[in-house]
Amino acid sequence: xxxxxxxxxxxxxxxxxxxxxxxxxxxQVLDEGLRIIAPENGEDVxxxxxxxxxxxxxxxxxxxxxxxxxxGGSPSCDREGVAGEVLKRGGIKVIRVG
Numbered sequence: 145x146x147x148x149x150x151x152x153x154x155x156x157x158x159x160x161x162x163x164x165x166x167x168x169x170x171x172q173v174l175d176e177g178l179r180i181i182a183p184e185n186g187e188d189v190x191x192x193x194x195x196x197x198x199x200x201x202x203x204x205x206x207x208x209x210x211x212x213x214x215x216g217g218s219p220s221c222d223r224e225g226v227a228g229e230v231l232k233r234g235g236i237k238v239i240r241v242g
Contacts, residue, residue, distance in 0.1 A: 155196025
């Protein structure tokens with residue numbers, strides 16, 4: 145079963161959203177306080193990414209997921225992004241797509 149989700153939307157970000165980039169890794173966001181800033185308006189959107197990643201893990205646990213296929217290049221969904229890191233730490237195998 146495939147369960148499509150968007151961690152950024154789950155975390156409260158609008159669609160369409162700003163084009164932020166993660167200059168580092170999800171591990172650095174979680175462990176070192178690295179911030180994710182939206183270049184269009186200078187807003188710190190880190191909280192949306194972290195909250196959405198936690199919701200993504202919760203959904204994965206509810207549905208019994210063992211793997212997650214994440215979009216490469218996203219600050220949240222990339223394997224090295226925030227959601228990727230939270231899912232990996234939760235025991236989910238993360239596979240980068242694209």
